[in-house]
Amino acid sequence: MIQQIHIIEDDVAFGKMLGSFLERKGFEISISLTGAHGRKSLSSASFDFLITDLKLPDDSGLDLLEYVQRVSPNTKVILMTGYAEVDTAVMAIKKGALDYISKPFLPEELLMIINEASKNNSTVLKTKLEHNTSQEVANLEVVQQNPVFVKGISETSKKFNEYLKLVGPTDMCVLIEGESGTGKEVAAKAIHNYSDRRNKTFVAVDCGAIPNEIAASEFFGHLKGSFTGAINDKKGHFEAANGGTLFLDEVGNLSYENQIQLLRALQERRIKPVGSNTEIDVDVRIISATNEDLLKAVSERTFREDLYHRLNEFSIRIPSLHERKEDLFLFIEYFLNEANRSLGKEVLGLSKEVEEAFKNYAWPGNLRELRNVIKRSVLLTNSDLIPLQVIPREVILYKKSTSKSVDYSKETNEKQLILNALKEADFNKTKAAKLLNITRKTLYNKLELYNIEL
Numbered sequence: 060m061i062q063q064i065h066i067i068e069d070d071v072a073f074g075k076m077l078g079s080f081l082e083r084k085g086f087e088i089s090i091s092l093t094g095a096h097g098r099k100s101l102s103s104a105s106f107d108f109l110i111t112d113l114k115l116p117d118d119s120g121l122d123l124l125e126y127v128q129r130v131s132p133n134t135k136v137i138l139m140t141g142y143a144e145v146d147t148a149v150m151a152i153k154k155g156a157l158d159y160i161s162k163p164f165l166p167e168e169l170l171m172i173i174n175e176a177s178k179n180n181s182t183v184l185k186t187k188l189e190h191n192t193s194q195e196v197a198n199l200e201v202v203q204q205n206p207v208f209v210k211g212i213s214e215t216s217k218k219f220n221e222y223l224k225l226v227g228p229t230d231m232c233v234l235i236e237g238e239s240g241t242g243k244e245v246a247a248k249a250i251h252n253y254s255d256r257r258n259k260t261f262v263a264v265d266c267g268a269i270p271n272e273i274a275a276s277e278f279f280g281h282l283k284g285s286f287t288g289a290i291n292d293k294k295g296h297f298e299a300a301n302g303g304t305l306f307l308d309e310v311g312n313l314s315y316e317n318q319i320q321l322l323r324a325l326q327e328r329r330i331k332p333v334g335s336n337t338e339i340d341v342d343v344r345i346i347s348a349t350n351e352d353l354l355k356a357v358s359e360r361t362f363r364e365d366l367y368h369r370l371n372e373f374s375i376r377i378p379s380l381h382e383r384k385e386d387l388f389l390f391i392e393y394f395l396n397e398a399n400r401s402l403g404k405e406v407l408g409l410s411k412e413v414e415e416a417f418k419n420y421a422w423p424g425n426l427r428e429l430r431n432v433i434k435r436s437v438l439l440t441n442s443d444l445i446p447l448q449v450i451p452r453e454v455i456l457y458k459k460s461t462s463k464s465v466d467y468s469k470e471t472n473e474k475q476l477i478l479n480a481l482k483e484a485d486f487n488k489t490k491a492a493k494l495l496n497i498t499r500k501t502l503y504n505k506l507e508l509y510n511i512e513l
């Protein structure tokens with residue numbers, strides 16, 4: 060079936076270029092130039108992908124993401140970001156965006172994200188079909204059986220790995236805390252693999268993605284006819300994970316009502332599918348994860364204290380990538396091999412400049428960001444070593460002072476980026492323009508615009 064993509068981009072020429080590239084690759088494309096028009100299109104048709112600018116004159120990519128999740132939850136959202144918007148983009152991923160790509164980019168990079176998502180989707184579908192005997196199977200989020208777990212060599216990682224190994228074989232409920240993209244799901248799978256349940260199912264559920272009204276049916280299943288739309292019996296996540304492990308990602312996002320239901324199931328170790336009178340015994344180990352401060356949520360009474368203690372028999376904090384810089388090159392090597400394998404390339408490593416830039420960068424999106432940056436760079440590299448030219452600008456031009464609490468106005472950031480680029484290029488304007496991926500003439504215009512005197 061032809062996949063449908065909607066693009067929202069106020070830069071007409073760029074939108075058109077993207078559109079015709081994707082059309083040539085076999086997708087059906089429609090384009091909106093404004094957020095308002097985009098919303099109209101999204102509410103009247105169902106798209107496989109929405110590709111939108113993060114900043115539009117009349118709208119924002121984050122608001123559009125929320126809108127899509129409401130009107131068309133199956134549409135995957137990819138955000139196109141400009142200068143220094145990575146922090147916002149990382150937040151968008153937390154809120155459920157598929158990915159982000161920073162401008163300028165080559166259409167091939169975008170195509171890779173789309174193809175990868177389509178591939179994963181068909182694996183989910185395949186697994187669903189394999190399980191789909193007489194009952195409709197709950198919407199399992201994760202089907203990857205054994206993701207490779209790189210342990211790391213830093214002291215922080217050693218301690219963290221010891222904890223995983225220690226708690227793995229017990230039946231304790233574990234709460235994993237860590238920033239987005241640090242590897243919470245991979246860690247949960249590692250705990251499962253250290254346990255006697257390793258040969259049973261590991262079911263991962265993104266609690267942030269379950270609409271409140273259908274949460275009970277998602278967790279506990281339902282009987283055919285128990286409500287409008289229940290056209291088949293459906294097994295819930297608890298039953299699917301019976302004997303194994305249930306991983307509750309973003310557990311802080313569960314509504315208060317769903318928290319009560321979850322707590323009851325954990326206490327009684329029994330569930331009742333919606334519309335059924337019979338209770339089913341379940342033996343499930345719970346591992347949950349959060350990237351917010353759950354204790355704060357408890358003190359603000361948005362998360363139940365009793366559930367918090369139940370889930371938190373043991374807690375593990377995953378270090379952010381910047382806290383485990385000694386592991387950086389181990390992960391780079393692993394992700395490089397992975398990218399080479401999946402793209403059929405033979406890139407040997409990073410050039411010296413890229414190595415430096417990677418070391419200095421803060422990696423706010425953690426391992427996920429590192430993996431994505433490497434994969435896209437490998438795609439664009441036609442030499443042995445990854446050159447600086449294929450690395451996203453935010454990585455090259457990152458300076459510690461611009462990382463947190465920056466002013467996100469385009470002007471301030473652009474001026475700062477130009478200054479950084481000039482410094483990086485020892486004030487050679489040709490080199491600076493190259494770093495910024497703009498012509499020398501544009502650079503001169505911008506120097507004048509921002510009153511930068513050299």
Ligand SMILES: Nc1ncnc2c1ncn2[C@@H]1O[C@H](COP(=O)(O)OP(=O)(O)OP(=O)(O)O)[C@@H](O)[C@H]1O
Pocket residue numbers: 152153206207208209210237238239240241242243244245246308350393426427430
């Ligand atoms: N120890 C590891 N070894 C190899 N790859 C890893 C490791 N940890 C994380 N990754 C990779 O990094 C990416 C992010 O990991 P994961 O999805 O587990 O993060 P997360 O913390 O659950 O993210 P989120 O907060 O968005 O749910 C994945 O592609 C995963 O395969």
